Amino acid sequence: MHVLVMTVVHHPEDARILHRQIRALVDAGHEVTYAAPYTARGVVPRPWVNGVDLPRAAERRRLSAVWAARKLFKSMRGSVDLALIHDPELLLAVTGVRNRPPVVWDVHEDTPATLSLKPWLPAFLRPPMRFLARLLEGTAERRLHLLLAETAYAGRFKQVHLVVPNETWVPDTVSPPGDDRVVYLGWLSEARGVREAVEVARLLQPHRVAVELIGYADPQSRPVLNEAVARGLLEWRDFMPNDEALKRLDGALAGLSLLHDEPNYRHSMPTKIIEYMAHGIPVITTPSPRAVELVERYQCGVVVSWQNPDAVAQAVLRLRNDAAERRATGARGYAAARANHHWPSSARRFVAQLEAWGGVKKR
Secondary structure (H helix, E strand, O other): OEEEEEOOOOOOOOHHHHHHHHHHHHHOOOEEEEEEOHHHHOOOOOOOOEEEEOOOOEOOEOHHHHHHHHHHHHHHOOOOOEEEEOOHHHHHHHOOOOOOOOEEEEEOOOHHHHHHHOOOOOHHHHHHHHHHHHHHHHHHHHHOEEEEOOHHHHHHOOOOOEEOOOOEOOOOOOOOOOOOEEEEEOOEOOOOOHHHHHHHHHHHHHHOOEEEEEOOEOOOOHHHHHHHHHOOOOEEOOOOOHHHHHHOOOOOOEEEEOOOOOHHHOOOOOHHHHHHHHOOOOEEEOOOHHHHHHHHHHOOEEEOOOOOHHHHHHHHHHHHHOHHHHHHHHHHHHHHHHHHOEHHHHHHHHHHHHHHHOOOOOO
């Protein structure tokens, strides 16, 4: 089966798209053409995909990227068995194209809710845009195949769709957590706690506990982070490919998840928490419902109140000062991740579903 995978919003090295889904398809023997904004992001395609460069859709500059994706889709529609798209914007790239192959939309997030987090979208446009987003989702459900990243997204749709959760590869073995470095892995923005992370770094500096942030920052957060780095408060590594970034989790004291109380986060599984658990380090998280559910069920970390850097710093220092509890907490998280959130289990269901939609006969 030949699959065309397209994104104009996500980084070409996105963990869910490249390191989980595409890797699973390639490992199952399928050919993948991966169209993504390589040049805009300063990366090159992995050798195990057919890479095609697309423009990046950023803030209000989106139509040219969608148009380029539409041209590519039309040119390749006769040579692929299936198309997999990862952005709501790309629904416009496939709509109305005749003689198209089956199209799958992988629903990564609560699209209407995320509009409240877009600083480039004027406030007066957000209600009508949320309405249009719901209409677009309804149209997509009638005309395309859907995959969901969260069980909580099911309530937005009338039909039942396969959930492919944001799980991760769990190593066979991990190092015990250390005592001098906390990490954050993921997108950096105000709503994801970038200012709290900087303040936590300031509070921990006298205690000789370093704070390391790994991830792309939105334009509003980059000046804040650059200033913090210049002041020597923390280390910010910017975007790293997922396979490289995950190595930085090994041996950390704890992993941070500092999401604000936003609609898009209330029912989402913070992938970073699963990644911290998978690498055997304790979790320190704000009380978003799914995060609390994970931490309390597996006893793998500490829940702190919203936007409270003091509470985060205190939790870090308690773990730093209690080596036995720190290691036990990390070990419980690792065992739970290995048993319940190891990506290969979901990968098999994902590949089997795409094969069915692509018309591949069962082997």
